[in-house]
Amino acid sequence: MALLDVKNLVLSFSGLQVIRDLSFRVERGTIASLIGPNGAGKTSVFNCLTGFYRPGSGDIDFNGHSILRRKPHRITRAGMARTFQNLRLFKSMTVLENVMSGMHCRTSAGALGAILKTGSQKKEEELITSVSEECLSFVGLLEQKDRRAETLPYGDQRRVEWARALATRPRLLLFDEPAAGLNHDEKKDLIALILRIRDELGITILLIEHDMGLVMKVSEKITVIDYGAKIAEGTAEEVQNNAKVIEAYLGSEDEDFL
Amino acid sequence: MAKPIPSTRLLGWLRPQRNRMIVLTVLAGVAMVIPLVANNYVLEVLTNAWFYAILCLGLNIVVGYAGLLDLGYAAFFAVGAYTTGILTSKFGVNFWLTIPVAVSCSMLAGLIIGGPTLRLRSDYLAIVTLGFGEIVRIIARNLEITGGASGLIGIDRPSFLGIELSRGIHFYYVFLLLAILACFISYRLQHSRLGRAWQYVREDEDAAEAMGINRVAVKLYAYVIGAMFGGVAGCFFAAKMTAISPETFTFSQSVLILLGVVLGGMGKIPGVIIGAFALVLFPEVFRGLGSMRMLIFGIVMLIIMLYRPEGIWPQRQRES
Numbered sequence: 001m002a003l004l005d006v007k008n009l010v011l012s013f014s015g016l017q018v019i020r021d022l023s024f025r026v027e028r029g030t031i032a033s034l035i036g037p038n039g040a041g042k043t044s045v046f047n048c049l050t051g052f053y054r055p056g057s058g059d060i061d062f063n064g065h066s067i068l069r070r071k072p073h074r075i076t077r078a079g080m081a082r083t084f085q086n087l088r089l090f091k092s093m094t095v096l097e098n099v100m101s102g103m104h105c106r107t108s109a110g111a112l113g114a115i116l117k118t119g120s121q122k123k124e125e126e127l128i129t130s131v132s133e134e135c136l137s138f139v140g141l142l143e144q145k146d147r148r149a150e151t152l153p154y155g156d157q158r159r160v161e162w163a164r165a166l167a168t169r170p171r172l173l174l175f176d177e178p179a180a181g182l183n184h185d186e187k188k189d190l191i192a193l194i195l196r197i198r199d200e201l202g203i204t205i206l207l208i209e210h211d212m213g214l215v216m217k218v219s220e221k222i223t224v225i226d227y228g229a230k231i232a233e234g235t236a237e238e239v240q241n242n243a244k245v246i247e248a249y250l251g252s253e254d255e256d257f258l
Numbered sequence: 259m260a261k262p263i264p265s266t267r268l269l270g271w272l273r274p275q276r277n278r279m280i281v282l283t284v285l286a287g288v289a290m291v292i293p294l295v296a297n298n299y300v301l302e303v304l305t306n307a308w309f310y311a312i313l314c315l316g317l318n319i320v321v322g323y324a325g326l327l328d329l330g331y332a333a334f335f336a337v338g339a340y341t342t343g344i345l346t347s348k349f350g351v352n353f354w355l356t357i358p359v360a361v362s363c364s365m366l367a368g369l370i371i372g373g374p375t376l377r378l379r380s381d382y383l384a385i386v387t388l389g390f391g392e393i394v395r396i397i398a399r400n401l402e403i404t405g406g407a408s409g410l411i412g413i414d415r416p417s418f419l420g421i422e423l424s425r426g427i428h429f430y431y432v433f434l435l436l437a438i439l440a441c442f443i444s445y446r447l448q449h450s451r452l453g454r455a456w457q458y459v460r461e462d463e464d465a466a467e468a469m470g471i472n473r474v475a476v477k478l479y480a481y482v483i484g485a486m487f488g489g490v491a492g493c494f495f496a497a498k499m500t501a502i503s504p505e506t507f508t509f510s511q512s513v514l515i516l517l518g519v520v521l522g523g524m525g526k527i528p529g530v531i532i533g534a535f536a537l538v539l540f541p542e543v544f545r546g547l548g549s550m551r552m553l554i555f556g557i558v559m560l561i562i563m564l565y566r567p568e569g570i571w572p573q574r575q576r577e578s
Contacts, residue, residue, distance in 0.1 A: 050468060052464070072467040073471055074472075076469060081469075081470075084468070088464065088465035090457065090465065101454065101471065102469050104455055104469060104471050106470075107451055109451045110452065111447060114451065114453070115442075115443050121450070168470055
């Protein structure tokens with residue numbers, strides 16, 4: 001059974017259909033990508049998956065259960081974590097504190113535990129710190145853990161987001177344009193990291209990406225959408241040679257305004 | 259301007275844990291000894307300052323930690339005061355037994371008002387809490403059990419270990435201890451999983467939600483804990499005054515408490531205490547100015563907000 005099964009998803013904003021009858025699957029242990037020209041609705045799909053948008057119809061099965069119209073925090077708890085296209089770090093907090101936020105949904109200490117500093121609360125705090133540090137060391141940022149997140153260079157801020165997403169103990173990681181704004185070397189590191197997350201940590205990955213080089217290199221399955229509808233699906237080669245895809249990206253021949 | 263230099267130097271000196279403990283011990287010692295040397299007037303003013311410190315620390319959890327603008331905080335303080343007032347004066351319940359009831363009532367009030375409204379974004383919350391504050395005051399003004407516009411009188415003075423708490427000095431220590439307890443609880447909460455969650459939600463609600471944090475629950479937590487602080491302060495307020503009236507719990511009271519929090523520095527415990535003291539001491543110290551003093555108080559506040567928008571207490575500096 002697929003880890004993520006999106007069925008006939010429809011999303012409209014005041015009558016305008018942004019996602020049209022979209023279906024796709026992500027199998028366990030794979031790296032899948034969702035691509036499409038600007039404005040094709042990729043991020044909207046992510047927002048539906050993670051509960052930020054409420055689809056009009058269709059269904060989303062995750063790990064055997066429907067997560068349709070569930071609240072974002074419950075979806076994260078069910079094991080789906082995301083990063084944002086535009087960085088959404090907790091800017092004035094330290095790198096470590098940022099990553100610790102991911103552990104929130106896996107821990108439970110409440111006000112009373114905090115006030116009395118009970119044994120279990122202390123143990124939990126230690127666990128939160130140690131797991132968060134592990135996540136930071138996985139993305140190679142452990143030395144920066146006490147810096148304020150906003151003082152890091154852009155590329156490192158992206159890594160903080162990845163570490164933070166890892167700390168939620170996800171089954172499926174959704175990366176929204178992880179390569180945006182990264183330089184050549186950072187992109188190479190990113191590819192290595194994506195492969196390590198899948199191979200070493202066994203986490204399934206779904207990417208949205210503009211950088212075709214990156215998508216073609218890492219994805220085992222690519223879904224192409226345009227105007228909110230699926231136009232092609234398959235491996236990198238299959239998609240690259242698909243006439244509809246070429247048309248969507250480059251325009252058909254009779255359109256010569258570009 | 260040479261002013262900022264000593265403050266950062268002072269901070270550098272305060273930073274090591276050991277020095278901070280010495281400073282805290284000295285301050286606590288001074289606070290303990292003051293009533294032995296102060297006259298009744300000074301004692302009364304300082305008691306009032308500690309009382310406001312408790313209220314400001316409670317509101318600080320809502321405004322400073324969770325970033326929710328609450329314009330009706332006096333309502334929780336009223337719920338606490340009226341619960342104790344009604345139970346002791348009309349039903350003869352022992353004062354100490356009214357505290358858990360008052361705390362439960364203010365918690366319940368927090369849940370009722372916070373539950374539905376904390377789903378809204380914060381601007382709406384400010385309006386709803388403002389309305390809530392007025393509703394509580396008007397209810398108190400119109401019900402028979404709350405004594406109507408003239409309020410309640412004859413509220414029992416509590417006794418502790420056989421001593422009736424009646425003199426100013428007793429209440430000074432009561433409020434001092436409560437303020438220390440409030441600091442302790444605030445500190446522990448701030449540096450906990452819950453405290454971090456408040457900060458996450460305050461900085462970026464959507465990102466916090468994407469990290470699996472239930473933002474409504476986390477905010478409700480802050481709101482209810484803040485309400486409990488107000489409720490407890492209200493209990494002891496009623497016991498100290500032995501009489502309460504609805505006019506104690508006006509909108510301007512809520513604004514005053516909020517002012518203490520913002521003035522001293524939101525989210526910073528020493529700042530909030532300084533804010534509360536500034537609030538109480540300033541009008542007293544400048545009593546000689548007569549009716550001009552509120553005007554001057556206003557101008558001073560404006561200046562502080564213009565030059566130190568983050569409050570009087572300096573921002574925590576992190577080593578980068």
